[in-house]
Amino acid sequence: MSHGFELEPALAPGTMRPKNAVVAALAKGLNVLNALVLRISMVALLGASGVLTYSVVTRYFLKSATDWQDEVAVFLLVGATFMTTAHVQSLRGHVGIEAFANLLPPFVNRARLFLVDIISALFCSFFSWKSWTLFYEAWSEGQTTSSSFAPPLWIPYSLMAVGMSVLTLQLFLQTLVRVTGGEVQKEKK
Amino acid sequence: MSELGIGLSYGAATLLVMFSGMPIAFALGTVAAAFMYFFMPASSLDTVAQNVYEEMASITLLAIPLFILKGAAIGRSRAGKDLYSAIHAWLHKVPGGLGIANVFACALFAAMAGSSPATCSAIGSAGIPEMRRRGYSPGFAAGIIAAGGTLGILLPPSVVMILYAVAAEQSLGRLFLAGIGPGILMVSLFAGYAVMKARQEYKAALVIYQNGGPKSAYLEKEHFTLAQKVEMLPRVLPFLILLLGVMVALYGGLATPSETAGLGGLLALGLVAVVYGLWRPKDLAPILGATLKESTMLMLIIGMSLLYSYVMSHLHISQGAAQWIVGMALSKWVLLAVVLVMVIVLGFFLPPVSIILMTAPIILPPLKAAGFDLIWFGVVMTIVMEMGLIHPPVGLNIFVIKNVAPDIPLKDVIWGVMPFVALMFLAVFLLCAFPGIATGLPNMVMGVK
Numbered sequence: 001m002s003h004g005f006e007l008e009p010a011l012a013p014g015t016m017r018p019k020n021a022v023v024a025a026l027a028k029g030l031n032v033l034n035a036l037v038l039r040i041s042m043v044a045l046l047g048a049s050g051v052l053t054y055s056v057v058t059r060y061f062l063k064s065a066t067d068w069q070d071e072v073a074v075f076l077l078v079g080a081t082f083m084t085t086a087h088v089q090s091l092r093g094h095v096g097i098e099a100f101a102n103l104l105p106p107f108v109n110r111a112r113l114f115l116v117d118i119i120s121a122l123f124c125s126f127f128s129w130k131s132w133t134l135f136y137e138a139w140s141e142g143q144t145t146s147s148s149f150a151p152p153l154w155i156p157y158s159l160m161a162v163g164m165s166v167l168t169l170q171l172f173l174q175t176l177v178r179v180t181g182g183e184v185q186k187e188k189k
Numbered sequence: 190m191s192e193l194g195i196g197l198s199y200g201a202a203t204l205l206v207m208f209s210g211m212p213i214a215f216a217l218g219t220v221a222a223a224f225m226y227f228f229m230p231a232s233s234l235d236t237v238a239q240n241v242y243e244e245m246a247s248i249t250l251l252a253i254p255l256f257i258l259k260g261a262a263i264g265r266s267r268a269g270k271d272l273y274s275a276i277h278a279w280l281h282k283v284p285g286g287l288g289i290a291n292v293f294a295c296a297l298f299a300a301m302a303g304s305s306p307a308t309c310s311a312i313g314s315a316g317i318p319e320m321r322r323r324g325y326s327p328g329f330a331a332g333i334i335a336a337g338g339t340l341g342i343l344l345p346p347s348v349v350m351i352l353y354a355v356a357a358e359q360s361l362g363r364l365f366l367a368g369i370g371p372g373i374l375m376v377s378l379f380a381g382y383a384v385m386k387a388r389q390e391y392k393a394a395l396v397i398y399q400n401g402g403p404k405s406a407y408l409e410k411e412h413f414t415l416a417q418k419v420e421m422l423p424r425v426l427p428f429l430i431l432l433l434g435v436m437v438a439l440y441g442g443l444a445t446p447s448e449t450a451g452l453g454g455l456l457a458l459g460l461v462a463v464v465y466g467l468w469r470p471k472d473l474a475p476i477l478g479a480t481l482k483e484s485t486m487l488m489l490i491i492g493m494s495l496l497y498s499y500v501m502s503h504l505h506i507s508q509g510a511a512q513w514i515v516g517m518a519l520s521k522w523v524l525l526a527v528v529l530v531m532v533i534v535l536g537f538f539l540p541p542v543s544i545i546l547m548t549a550p551i552i553l554p555p556l557k558a559a560g561f562d563l564i565w566f567g568v569v570m571t572i573v574m575e576m577g578l579i580h581p582p583v584g585l586n587i588f589v590i591k592n593v594a595p596d597i598p599l600k601d602v603i604w605g606v607m608p609f610v611a612l613m614f615l616a617v618f619l620l621c622a623f624p625g626i627a628t629g630l631p632n633m634v635m636g637v638k
Contacts, residue, residue, distance in 0.1 A: 038478065038481065041481055042473075042474065042477035042478065042481065045254065045255075045258060045477055045480060045481060046455075046477070048251075048254075048255065048451060049255055049258065049451040049452075049454040049455045049458075050451075050455065051451070052255070052447060052448045052450070052451025052452065053448070053451050053452045053455050055448055055451075056438070056443060056444045056448050056451075056452055060443060070248045070447070073248065073251065073447065073451065074246050074247075074248055074251055077251045077254055077255075078242070078245055078246055078251070080254070080481060080485075081245070081254070081484065081485050081488045081489070084481045084482075084485045085485050085489055087481075087482075087485075088481075088482050088485045088486055091482070093482050093485075093486055094212035094213070094214055094215070094486050094489065095212060095213060095486060095540070096207075096210045096211050096212045096213055096216065097207050097208055097210060097213070097538050097539070098210050099208065099538060100208060100210075101210060112209060112210060113210070115209070116209055116210050116211045119206075119211060119215075119219060120211055120212060120215040120219075123215050123218055123219040123222060124215065126222060126237070127218065127222075127237060127238055127241075130234070130235065130237050130238040130239075131238040133235065133238075134238050134239055134242070156242065156246065157238075157242070160238065160242055161238075164238075
């Protein structure tokens with residue numbers, strides 16, 4: 001399909017072993033949360049496939065048009081995407097360009113990785129904040145989509161806000177682990 | 190700051206942040222948000238999350254996770270090995286048939302799974318040992334699989350083409366159809382080269398043997414009975430029916446691309462459950478988990494790329510760059526060559542999704558002004574990006590092959606893929622000379638635009 005996104009993640013699950021007890025407890029909590037969310041998202045993925053298949057079946061076999069399936073599928077898939085983004089980050093699965101990583105001295109590389117994590121975490125904090133604002137407006141103003149089905153927009157916005165907030169936590173946690181020690185880096189092949 | 194200054198700063202900041210190693214999605218988002226802060230009204234920052242959501246909540250784009258699900262279901266089963274074994278058994282009497290079998294198996298698997306690395310891994314793990322056992326040189330065997338795998342982003346349903354259709358505002362159905370002719374052309378070119386090279390190696394092995402040297406496996410005859418050949422079909426036919434079913438659903442007007450993706454995903458899961466007994470939660474969890482990992486990463490890159498493009502457009506960077514390119518008054522073909530070289534260079538570092546979404550606003554207006562059909566260009570651009578999968582320094586398929594056959598030296602793999610890169614260039618030249626190879630089928634099925 002493409003280069004980059006089918007590569008195995010750089011970190012295998014469970015290879016982050018924080019040395020600091022508080023950080024370790026936080027990491028364990030986030031791992032449990034990510035594992036739970038991953039399972040729910042798997043069901044959402046199957047649900048989206050089912051909804052779209054149902055739409056074809058009802059239209060062609062039962063001759064009855066539905067107006068809700070596209071939006072339900074969008075909500076399920078957007079939700080699954082945002083909710084699992086922290087899990088993907090826990091595996092360092094969001095790919096970046098590491099072309100110059102091997103050319104830099106180790107201490108420069110460490111500083112680079114620290115900065116990368118901090119800036120990523122700050123950006124995701126900002127994005128989470130704006131997502132929560134969006135959610136609040138949609139909730140308080142009763143915003144809906146413009147279709148005849150008109151589902152409330154707070155549903156996908158809340159999934160985006162929660163997912164990005166957990167991603168932010170994951171990034172700050174990984175930064176903390178980098179500072180306090182305990183990240184076992186498994187190099188990409 | 191002038192538009193030019195802002196544009197240059199935007200480019201420089203992007204390069205700096207990307208090459209820092211920051212994940213591509215966060216890098217694009219960070220640069221876009223920073224330029225919104227400095228150069229756009231303060232209120233625009235409030236719309237960051239809404240922009241990303243609105244771009245991602247497109248039912249066409251959301252076909253991507255479902256096509257990935259279909260590919261993951263097929264890719265994680267034994268379907269690839271069975272497909273390869275069946276084609277090999279049926280083609281073994283054809284001269285160079287083993288090479289052709291590998292190319293055909295790659296093309297069919299790529300069309301079912303839609304993933305180049307998954308194709309390399311599934312077909313290569315069976316095909317490379319078999320080709321080497323039959324005397325094929327390691328580099329040649331590796332080259333066939335690495336190149337065959339690239340067909341995954343050209344043959345429908347291709348994720349890269351979905352993105353191009355969205356970015357270029359072109360019909361996805363027409364674009365999928367446009368990939369079929371060039372796909373067949375490339376399969377023919379690859380198969381032709383495989384036959385030629387196999388015969389060359391066969392002759393060399395024969396000369397060595399006739400001069401008293403060791404007898405190569407090339408010179409051994411292989412035989413499959415009709416019963417053996419027929420026995421292999423039941424495991425393969427359901428997947429071929431799935432492939433055809435998806436195409437019929439899409440082009441027979443039964444389903445939209447996203448519905449086809451949902452239907453294809455469920456059918457693929459059903460097939461691996463029935464044919465390979467993969468139906469328990471512990472069997473399905475790796476398929477669903479792999480789908481979510483890949484699609485989440487991809488969708489986040491897509492969402493942030495679209496935010497990046499929005500900022501580029503709002504600050505008139507893309508329009509300015511496009512006008513600058515038009516103003517250079519390059520001839521039509523020089524313009525195309527410059528654009529394709531840029532795509533090749535970007536392919537050294539970036540995945541096709543980012544290349545398409547970041548460059549489309551800049552390169553498509555001049556190409557359209559020069560009279561190029563954007564459906565045709567989408568196919569050409571996809572072939573050029575396919576090259577990025579097999580040429581150094583970061584050709585992903587090369588590294589997948591190294592995983593499948595770790596004893597083949599990297600140098601041999603690289604030399605093995607080079608003739609196929611040349612064949613891809615040849616395919617691009619043929620498409621330039623005969624654009625109908627790409628546009629003929631969509632014009633025939635869907636009418637001339």
